[in-house]
Amino acid sequence: MTDTHNPPTAELPAAYDPSAVERKWQARWEERGTNHTDLSGPRPYYTLMMFPYPSAEGLHVGNLFAFTGNDIHGRYQRMRGHTVFEPLGYDAFGIHSENYALKVGVHPTELIPRNIANFRRQLRRAGLMVDWRYELSTTDPAYYKWTQWLFLQLYKRGLAYKKKGAVNWCPFDKTVLANEQVINGACERCGTQVEQRFLEQWFFRITDYAGRLLDNLDRLDWSESTKTAQRNWIGKSEGAELSFRVQDFMEFAGSATATGGGASGEVTAKPVDITVFTTRADTIFGATFLVLAPEHPLVEELTTSEQRGEVDAYRAAAARQDIVTRKVNKEKTGVFTGAYAVNPATGKPIQIWIADYVLMEYGTGAIMAVPGHDERDFEFARKFGLPTPRVVGRDAHDTAPPTDAAFTENVSGVLVNSAPFNGLTVPEAKHAIVAWLAERGAARPVVQYRLHDWCISRQRYWGPPIPIVYCDACGPVPVPESELPVVLPPLEDFKPDDSGVSPLARDEAWYRVPCPRCGKPARRETDVSDTFLDSSWYFLRYPSAGRDDVAFDPEITRRWLPVNSYIGGNEHAVLHLLYSRFVTMVLHDAGLLAFEEPFTRFRAHGTIIREGAKMSKSRGNVVNPDEYVERWGADAFRTYLMFLGPYEEGGDFRDQSISGVRRFLDRLWASVHEAVRDGEPDAAVMRKLHQTIRKVTDDIPALSYNTAIAAMMEYVNVLRAHERRPHAAEVAPLVQLVAPFAPHAAEELWEVLGHSSSVFDGGWPAFDAALAAEESVTVAVQVNGRTRGTVQVPKDAEQPAVLEAAMAEPTIAKFLTGSPKKVIYVKNRLLNVVV
RNA sequence: GCGAGAGUGGCGUAAUUGGUAGCCGCGCAGGAUUUAGGAUCCUGUGCCGCAAGGCGUGGGGGUUCGAGUCCCCCCUCUCGCACCA
Numbered sequence: 020m021t022d023t024h025n026p027p028t029a030e031l032p033a034a035y036d037p038s039a040v041e042r043k044w045q046a047r048w049e050e051r052g053t054n055h056t057d058l059s060g061p062r063p064y065y066t067l068m069m070f071p072y073p074s075a076e077g078l079h080v081g082n083l084f085a086f087t088g089n090d091i092h093g094r095y096q097r098m099r100g101h102t103v104f105e106p107l108g109y110d111a112f113g114i115h116s117e118n119y120a121l122k123v124g125v126h127p128t129e130l131i132p133r134n135i136a137n138f139r140r141q142l143r144r145a146g147l148m149v150d151w152r153y154e155l156s157t158t159d160p161a162y163y164k165w166t167q168w169l170f171l172q173l174y175k176r177g178l179a180y181k182k183k184g185a186v187n188w189c190p191f192d193k194t195v196l197a198n199e200q201v202i203n204g205a206c207e208r209c210g211t212q213v214e215q216r217f218l219e220q221w222f223f224r225i226t227d228y229a230g231r232l233l234d235n236l237d238r239l240d241w242s243e244s245t246k247t248a249q250r251n252w253i254g255k256s257e258g259a260e261l262s263f264r265v266q267d268f269m270e271f272a273g274s275a276t277a278t279g280g281g282a283s284g285e286v287t288a289k290p291v292d293i294t295v296f297t298t299r300a301d302t303i304f305g306a307t308f309l310v311l312a313p314e315h316p317l318v319e320e321l322t323t324s325e326q327r328g329e330v331d332a333y334r335a336a337a338a339r340q341d342i343v344t345r346k347v348n349k350e351k352t353g354v355f356t357g358a359y360a361v362n363p364a365t366g367k368p369i370q371i372w373i374a375d376y377v378l379m380e381y382g383t384g385a386i387m388a389v390p391g392h393d394e395r396d397f398e399f400a401r402k403f404g405l406p407t408p409r410v411v412g413r414d415a416h417d418t419a420p421p422t423d424a425a426f427t428e429n430v431s432g433v434l435v436n437s438a439p440f441n442g443l444t445v446p447e448a449k450h451a452i453v454a455w456l457a458e459r460g461a462a463r464p465v466v467q468y469r470l471h472d473w474c475i476s477r478q479r480y481w482g483p484p485i486p487i488v489y490c491d492a493c494g495p496v497p498v499p500e501s502e503l504p505v506v507l508p509p510l511e512d513f514k515p516d517d518s519g520v521s522p523l524a525r526d527e528a529w530y531r532v533p534c535p536r537c538g539k540p541a542r543r544e545t546d547v548s549d550t551f552l553d554s555s556w557y558f559l560r561y562p563s564a565g566r567d568d569v570a571f572d573p574e575i576t577r578r579w580l581p582v583n584s585y586i587g588g589n590e591h592a593v594l595h596l597l598y599s600r601f602v603t604m605v606l607h608d609a610g611l612l613a614f615e616e617p618f619t620r621f622r623a624h625g626t627i628i629r630e631g632a633k634m635s636k637s638r639g640n641v642v643n644p645d646e647y648v649e650r651w652g653a654d655a656f657r658t659y660l661m662f663l664g665p666y667e668e669g670g671d672f673r674d675q676s677i678s679g680v681r682r683f684l685d686r687l688w689a690s691v692h693e694a695v696r697d698g699e700p701d702a703a704v705m706r707k708l709h710q711t712i713r714k715v716t717d718d719i720p721a722l723s724y725n726t727a728i729a730a731m732m733e734y735v736n737v738l739r740a741h742e743r744r745p746h747a748a749e750v751a752p753l754v755q756l757v758a759p760f761a762p763h764a765a766e767e768l769w770e771v772l773g774h775s776s777s778v779f780d781g782g783w784p785a786f787d788a789a790l791a792a793e794e795s796v797t798v799a800v801q802v803n804g805r806t807r808g809t810v811q812v813p814k815d816a817e818q819p820a821v822l823e824a825a826m827a828e829p830t831i832a833k834f835l836t837g838s839p840k841k842v843i844y845v846k847n848r849l850l851n852v853v854v
Numbered sequence: 855g856c857g858a859g860a861g862u863g864g865c866g867u868a869a870u871u872g873g874u875a876g877c878c879g880c881g882c883a884g885g886a887u888u889u890a891g892g893a894u895c896c897u898g899u900g901c902c903g904c905a906a907g908g909c910g911u912g913g914g915g916g917u918u919c920g921a922g923u924c925c926c927c928c929c930u931c932u933c934g935c936a937c938c939a
Binding site for chain 2: 593664676848
């Protein structure tokens with residue numbers, strides 16, 4: 020066999036050497052400012068990637084996967100004529116960094132800059148189109164000055180407040196843990212059982228925005244999975260608050276033993292109601308007892324003397340439980356308080372219990388138990404021998420109490436044993452009963468959210484100090500904006516301790532300050548704020564990075580925000596993305612932003628596993644990008660990451676498979692170097708080229724990077740299959756298509772093709788439908804729905820011609836016995852003959 | 855338990871959205887070149903079968919001329935949330 024593909028040895032081009040090419044172009048980009056964004060340029064396009072936490076291990080392949088996908092999008096938008104802004108920074112504050120610093124015994128002020136330097140090196144090797152002039156780190160006082168400013172804006176608007184809250188406390192590490200750091204009731208670091216503590220904490224009133232955060236989702240161009248996660252997290256439920264009067268119980272107002280003031284020993288008393296939240300007001304006739312959370316404030320007063328001992332013991336046990344253990348499904352427990360309340364629908368007295376399956380944080384901390392129609396109440400009633408009457412049936416005759424399980428049908432069910440509402444459907448009865456009770460002041464419709472206010476206090480060291488000063492005379496006083504930043508002191512011993520207060524409380528010289536209002540001695544807040552506050556506004560900062568006078572410049576912000584495209588991991592579907600939306604809304608309401616949603620478009624990328632298993636240090640299967648970049652080149656590595664699976668789903672990283680992508684780049688390299696300018700391009704090749712342009716142009720904005728790469732590989736195979744040198748016109752557009760994926764190689768090949776400016780300023784290849792059109796098509800021929808062969812016919816051929824061609828094909832014709840009963844013809848695609 | 859998503863060759867994946875299942879890549883087999891290895895190039899590669907043909911997209915049923923795709927039931931896996939009244 021003769022091999023005419025390769026030109027004679029003398030003409031062989033230099034082999035593709037990625038490390039040389041990549042070094043050359045990274046230097047040249049730097050020199051020429053190729054990646055610098057002119058913020059006043061035309062058609063601004065802001066593409067954002069979730070900034071990394073600079074870990075000591077260095078860049079994770081997952082980071083690179085995320086960033087490469089963003090970078091391709093940004094480079095593509097630039098080639099389409101936008102001025103693209105693609106910034107990157109470091110989310111370097113927080114418990115991760117601090118814990119690591121503790122572990123290795125290096126102070127974070129030393130460790131973090133070292134990690135950032137390593138990240139910066141790795142990121143630059145990856146060839147991202149990032150304008151590093153706008154790089155930022157959340158640990159920089161010039162940044163967190165404005166994080167503190169942001170806190171003050173919320174404080175000013177009454178959206179930041181302090182209250183006692185339950186927190187997770189690890190007795191071994193002597194620190195507060197976030198809920199995410201508690202795994203099955205144990206500390207994620209040391210495995211110690213976590214305890215519950217009550218500490219004074221700063222909260223943001225995100226619940227005030229629950230409705231808007233939910234409603235706006237409908238209008239956002241975001242991944243559906245992310246929107247669903249936010250909807251579930253916000254957890255809207257529409258129901259009613261119902262009042263149950265406590266029997267024979269009065270709350271005494273005023274004092275029976277009034278001292279002075281001419282009190283006459285008069286006693287005023289008012290009846291006490293227990294308010295419950297329910298979404299099933301229709302079942303009130305079946306409410307046979309009430310259950311209060313153990314912490315419910317009324318429990319203390321309600322409990323009868325006979326029940327006191329048992330109730331107190333139960334409450335004490337509940338208080339000892341940590342938050343997580345309490346939430347796992349377990350057998351129902353509870354105690355009767357000895358008190359009774361009146362069911363407002365039946366007028367009958369019902370028992371009041373306490374049980375830890377009722378949560379104080381949700382609704383009113385009290386429920387009406389309807390054991391016939393709620394699984395949890397059923398289980399509880401079962402355990403304590405309480406009745407489970409039926410008030411909703413499959414039909415009007417279905418009146419016997421449920422025996423095996425609660426009957427929870429809430430749409431088609433019909434009311435029974437609930438005169439005068441018998442016969443109504445559940446939805447009808449909900450309205451009717453709430454209206455009926457409301458007339459007597461015993462009900463009001465209520466919308467409940469499961470979203471809680473955002474606790475931003477951290478009793479830790481490595482974060483921005485919360486800018487508040489406590490003064491005995493003035494109370495809590497915000498630090499004046501002109502005095503920001505409140506700089507984090509260089510504390511030698513930053514280890515958290517058992518005291519439940521931040522290590523900053525050890526630095527007396529730091530926390531003792533005069534009150535900003537009255538000048539008397541006062542003390543600083545020693546808690547720092549949550550890392551999620553740092554990241555809730557970083558996208559506002561980038562275009563104004565370096566500005567000392569404002570958090571974000573109004574003019575620049577008007578031009579560059581909201582963000583056009585945001586791509587990131589779905590692990591931030593709720594926290595970071597929800598907090599960012601909240602902060603943006605607050606700043607909008609404060610008149611500081613014109614928009615209330617920060618990210619016009621968000622897409623969640625997938626995750627990468629390795630050879631079928633999750634990557635983890637313990638498995639020892641973590642990909643170190645440096646090794647791969649070294650061996651295959653950044654371009655091949657980037658392209659492989661984009662090729663290994665659908666970007667929004669992720670995929671399986673297999674070392675062997677990179678070679679295929681590298682071969683593709685080698686073949687591309689050879690084709691460009693062999694290209695000739697004489698003569699005409701081949702029509703069939705040009706047809707395939709334009710089909711490829713169409714495919715890649717459609718696929719990139721849809722993030723279908725893997726199929727775009729497959730299409731380009733197919734085209735290269737076509738180029739190489741012809742026993743001729745390719746024409747320059749056949750390869751130049753391919754270099755442009757490849758450029759977002761393999762930017763260094765593309766620049767080099769673009770130069771080889773005679774261009775002196777960057778391929779990223781050379782536009783995007785135009786698709787020509789006429790050139791892409793096929794003149795003949797392959798039509799599948801089926802007989803009775805089974806494929807029996809294909810025929811080649813002119814494009815847009817009509818049915819009779821195709822049928823005739825099919826009959827002429829012996830392998831098909833032998834199945835066409837007798838006259839066709841029916842013929843289905845799909846133009847250019849398929850002919851199905853039913854005989 | 856609830857919510858979201860996914861099950862396709864030996865493997866990673868693709869399928870014009872109801873129209874030839876398996877594009878592209880890895881791997882594998884044979885061949886060319888090479889002192890050898892590597893690299894490169896060519897050919898083949900879903901399964902059974904010498905072939906004709908049959909079978910085939912987690913399992914079972916259905917709709918349709920036609921189903922990976924639509925409908926019903928079941929199984930498995932991944933990721934969230936988890937006593938939210």
